[in-house]
Amino acid sequence: MNKEKNQTLFGGSRSWKAEDWTASDDRVRGGKSQSFLECHNSTGRFHGNLDIQTLGGAGFASQRTTGEDRSWDLSAYAGIVLDIAEADDKRYTFILKDELLPRNPDTGREQATISWEYDFKPCFGESSLEKGGLVFVPWSGLKPTYRGKEKEHADPINLKTIKRMSIMMRSFFGDQEGPFSLTLRSISAATSSPVEPGRLEQGAATSAASNTNRWTWYRQSFTVALSPWRICGLALLATALFCVHRSSSRAA
Template sequence: MSKPLFGASELWPTFHAVNDTLRGGSSSSSWLVDDRTNVATFKGHLDITTLGGAGFASQSTLFPSRLSLSRSRTSGLLLTYVPPPPSSLTDATAGGPGPVTRFVLALKTSEPARRPDGRRESVTVYEWAFDASDHLDGLLEGDVEGEKGEKGEKGEERSVTRLARWDEFKPMYRGRPADDAEPFDPARIYELSFMARSHFGDQAGDFALDVVSLSAAAFGAAARTSTGRGWLGGLWDAVRAAWASWTATVRALWSGERGGARRLP
């Protein structure tokens, strides 16, 4: 069973903009929460002219005492959002950038140090990328379709829920793959952000993504939403979960590290 983190019955934390203006760019972004539906909208403008094809816009939230999710009890994050309507997707076959439909959910497992000028030092970022328009050709393998409702109200339109498995968060450092990075540890999440990047001029313009909720997926969710694995895959998941739970308990008893974190299943 999934555990809601933000959205739905849980309040959203405060987000702040981290855009390419830090590097002299002109992209912008905002994070607005509807008081009636508790649906958050990540919106803005992705510019590719100022920096010669490059550009990014993001909204980020910090967890001072870190967000701690058990890898032995959770399989990843469930992201529920309202996909963009087909009418908003312009034709890019004639050349030029396409509409902004590709986004990144990014997590940081260490606290960035501050430079003397106040800017933050770069750290490894674990990224999960998704295309919000993929639903137009049917849900991808491993995805779960959300509930359908009446149109016209945020959160009541047709929504899609995507499972971002822990092993699908790829380590990146300054925009490049960090193959030597440590394995992702969901028990040490200090920062979470949503990002739209240009992919070197591949997408640009105004964008908006209605985020309904973000939840921690129960470990069994990976087996239930995957296909073609059969009973043997489910058995392997159970064995792996039991082993991870035992090793996590041993580490906790050995280190005595119990406080300082917001712990969730």
């Protein structure tokens, strides 16, 4: 990964600032979840409590960037890198928006637009998209949703005018709840994935491909070997039916 061409958006060389973020929790829908972003110079800690009882199994707590006039041009990059210092074992969601509509004049609430979401579980292992606390969010991995449901036939995300970024904790249909904590060092736009396949990972990929090819060969061989048995079985079945028919004819 060419670090000179990456752009730090939050954290890193730019200190985390509380005024850059605001809570967007399910309290707007009558829920009781609550989130906070505790900012220090070197880290931003996203934490709080996810309540799913009030809304019958649903619930979300999130922090989003402030300001409706913000705009990032990320078209020169391949995705977002989340540099995670500490995390629990829960799943999170990173969200981008390329459009913000004026607030509803009757209710004062923000009107819904498409959200581009990427679910992840922080991993400090050796996976292809996550390594040593780094999570890579490729543009191709973003899923368009509208009002919490996947949006079919959505136009591609406009990377030239990203208006908002969010980090969310959600129930995933009742799978998780309670306290959560995710501490980030930085959020950056990256020209490539920070995780390049090492020897071990390449070996694992080769081994997996080899196993797949081996299984394909076994399956094909088994199918070929089975064909004569299938023919014999059909012949035996036909003989048995003929004998039954002949016995019935004699009895009549």
